[in-house]
Amino acid sequence: MKAVLDHIGIAVGDIDAALAFYRDALGLEVEAPEEVQSQRVRAHFVPVGQSSLELLEATAPDSAIAKYIDKRGPGIHHITLRVENIAAALAQLKQRGVRLVDDEPRPGAEGALVAFIHPSAAHGVLVELKEPARIRPDLSAKRLAWGDLQLISVNDGLFRLDGGAMFGVVPRPLWERKTRPDDRNRIPLAMRPLVVEGAWGRMIIDCGAGDKWDAKHTDIYAFDRSRHLDHSLADAGLSAGSIEFALATHLHFDHFGGATRREGAAIVPRFGNARYLIRASEWDDATHPHERNRASYLQDDFVPLKSAGVVDFYQEDGVVKPGVRVERTGGHTGQHQIVYLESGGKTALFTADLIPTTAHIQDAWIMGYDLFPMQTLAVKKRVIREAIDREHLVFFEHDPCIAAGYIREKDGRRHVEQVL
């Protein structure tokens, strides 16, 4: 069994007094508290390097923490060791005759599974084992009425990218609390195009990576197509043939690779009845790649569209269909754009790679992939400020679990209130 120190649990009688010490006097950062209903405690995590302190506050008189404090006063309550597979760890302990409090894992804070070892077995210390939450992707199609528009979040399955590259200058100990990398340092990501329906027709914004991949790249990017765009469109009662417009935020493979497909030796438009709306300057950049972006701009994703005569180029920011407005952000690519969905006095925002996942809602959490990160920062600060202040619904194209939500800010801390 490989185990690392996850945190030390401290039973706290007076949380305000405890925060006055740990937060104010020591100057440590305290995360937003989390209720653990099953334990009747409120847990305040205080990161210290690779581990944390967990301040435990009882929320009911019959809570184990309340009883502990009654008996022994406040102080160290338990230590927690993080394991990869808690079921296997418990089986190993049982086999060795170790006395356990929990024979089976149970739900703990932050979506983890936990189990306690009896203090008598651990020389007077209550030891908790913890298997951190694994990301459980949600790939259902979700529909939302938005004024005169219908917004339908669909997906083209999952893939993986290097965790370091996804978070730029943010060190791994910080980002790995949000998402766990695999043994190749890759983190799970979704590809979530958005279908928009209006009186003018049906549009898809971006369309995932598609299925033109060879075995080598399927392995590198861990494409998981057990659920992909055809399934997702079918879930929503739609089909590829029913798409009338396909709009690109930019032409990277994970956003517009699905615009074309193989048909025998040929590569043809994937949406047979659609016009493809592409910003002319993004097209110029994509068709003249350089060393830094060549791996992202795959010519087969878009050149066949022009040959087929199905591309409508445009150049300026503005309304491409009633209620659908594009705005160039630059940053990620020179011509990267976001899409505003505005109807009935409400605003939703498809942020593409400006805010790829809910872990990127901090201004400085910017991808290492971005060609112009300072441009990303400037635009992101403005866009997130507006989204918070004006309650814009924000779509996260690469988040494996949350398709869209409201960014909320309280005491300078941000979180996402999930809507889709």
Ligand SMILES: [Zn+2]
């Ligand atoms: Zn992307």
